[in-house]
Amino acid sequence: xxxxxxxxxxxxxxxxxxxxxxxxxxxxxxxxxxxxxxxxxxxxxxxxxxxxxxxxxxxxxxxxxxxxxxxxxxxxxxxxxxxxxxxxxxxxxxxxxxxxxxxxxxxxxxxxxxxxxxxxxxxxxxxxxxxxxxxxxxxxxxxxxxxxxxxxxxxxxxxxxxxxxxxxxxxxxxxxxxxxxxxxxxxxxxxxxxxxxxxxxxxxxxxxxxxxxxx
Ligand code: ATP
Ligand code: MG
Numbered sequence: 001x002x003x004x005x006x007x008x009x010x011x012x013x014x015x016x017x018x019x020x021x022x023x024x025x026x027x028x029x030x031x032x033x034x035x036x037x038x039x040x041x042x043x044x045x046x047x048x049x050x051x052x053x054x055x056x057x058x059x060x061x062x063x064x065x066x067x068x069x070x071x072x073x074x075x076x077x078x079x080x081x082x083x084x085x086x087x088x089x090x091x092x093x094x095x096x097x098x099x100x101x102x103x104x105x106x107x108x109x110x111x112x113x114x115x116x117x118x119x120x121x122x123x124x125x126x127x128x129x130x131x132x133x134x135x136x137x138x139x140x141x142x143x144x145x146x147x148x149x150x151x152x153x154x155x156x157x158x159x160x161x162x163x164x165x166x167x168x169x170x171x172x173x174x175x176x177x178x179x180x181x182x183x184x185x186x187x188x189x190x191x192x193x194x195x196x197x198x199x200x201x202x203x204x205x206x207x208x209x210x211x212x213x214x215x
Contacts, residue, residue: 011042011105011108012039012109013043013105013109014112015097015101015136017085017113018046019051019059020048020065020068021065021173022060022177022190023069023073023191023194024171024189024190024194026143026169026172027072028072028073029169031045033167034141040078043079044101045073045079045080046081047069049062049085049087049090060203064201064203071191071194072191082104084096084100094127094132098135110137112138113136113137113139115138115140115141117141118143120148120152123138123156137161138160139161140161140162140163141163141165142163142165148163175189176189180204183206186198
């Protein structure tokens with residue numbers, strides 16, 4: 001009844017979108033930290049289909065990025081992985097991700113979209129920006145090398161985004177790919193199973209010329 005309604009706790013779902021090419025400990029620490037600070041019941045990792053900002057480089061197959069995300073999150077009972085973005089044809093836009101998750105999970109769920117400092121600054125350039133803040137609360141996490149202050153949020157609607165400082169891990173997928181191509185170790189930057197999956201599938205083959213392919 002009405003008296004109880006206010007006390008019923010709504011399910012709190014974190015959403016961690018990314019290319020995850022490959023997933024690394026920076027992603028996992030950010031998700032874990034937001035989950036703890038915001039009392040999230042679950043964080044769903046959502047590998048992108050075709051990332052519209054990254055069409056200039058060859059992104060690994062969606063299936064490989066999906067499987068790496070599953071491997072990296074498997075041991076955490078509060079982490080899960082969604083295929084909504086890789087199963088939707090065309091470019092991936094966060095507004096579609098949030099609408100699909102809302103449709104799947106129902107109206108009784110509060111969504112918290114987790115995003116790094118580099119992405120927070122661009123939110124207003126995303127497709128459907130006017131709708132985004134009604135669909136989810138945004139949590140911007142700090143990232144080494146990307147300074148972020150309250151000033152970066154001044155163009156965003158008030159209370160739409162919360163900034164959270166997370167333990168700094170200076171790891172990026174770009175750097176992991178480059179290290180792989182140069183024959184340098186990525187042990188401990190990514191989970192053990194990811195090191196082994198990359199080797200098994202030959203995802204970022206060592207460049208014989210010594211020149212990283214992304215440049
Ligand atoms: P790439 O170098 O290929 O762009 P990436 O390391 O930035 O890869 P993404 O898959 O692009 O990883 O990132 C997904 C999300 O995770 C983004 O919101 C990004 O800002 C955030 N993120 C990535 N690495 C870190 C990190 N080390 N600390 C905090 N947030 C991170
Ligand atoms: Mg990135």
